[in-house]
Amino acid sequence: MSALWWQYAVVGxxxxxxxxxxxxxxxxxxxxxxxARFATWLLRRRSPRWQALGRxxxxARAGGGCGGGACDGCGDSGDAMPPLEQKVTFHRRR
Known part of the structure; x- marks a missing residue:
């Protein structure tokens, strides 16, 4: 049993x-x-190593607005993503 402790640690x-x-x-x-909560908890520690780990x-902050990935574009720029929906057309077999 004592030789299997590392296997249990790896599985865990x-x-x-x-x-x-x-x-x-x-x-x-x-x-x-x-x-973010865990990182701020680490930043409040006195040790510089814990603070470095917390940083x-x-x-990263969620970016909003233009270029932040909040939408597919507002029509002001020409590099807006094409729509994800596409029209599907079914054809009869001959």
């Missing part, structure tokens, strides 16, 4: 990584809030 780390990945994919707003973990 893989499960934790899978849960974090799933959380970021299925609930990105909640994951962003939790990551590194601090998520």
């Amino acid at each position: 780390a893989l499960v934790a990584a899978s849960l974090l990945y799933m959380l970021r994919k299925l609930a990105p707003a909640a994951a962003w809030r939790w990551q 590194r973990l601090l998520p």
Whole structure:
């Protein structure tokens, strides 16, 4: 049993990584809030190492407005993304 502790640690780390990945994919707003809260908690520590880790973990701010990825363009520029919907036409077999 004592020789298997590292296998349990590896499996636990893989499960934790899978849960974090799933959380970021299925609930990105909640994951962003939790990551920001954890990073600010680390920034309040006295040790410069914890503060450096907190600065590194601090998520990027969500950009709004033009060029921030908030929409596909407002019609002012010519580089707006094409619409995602396309008309589907069905043809009869001959």
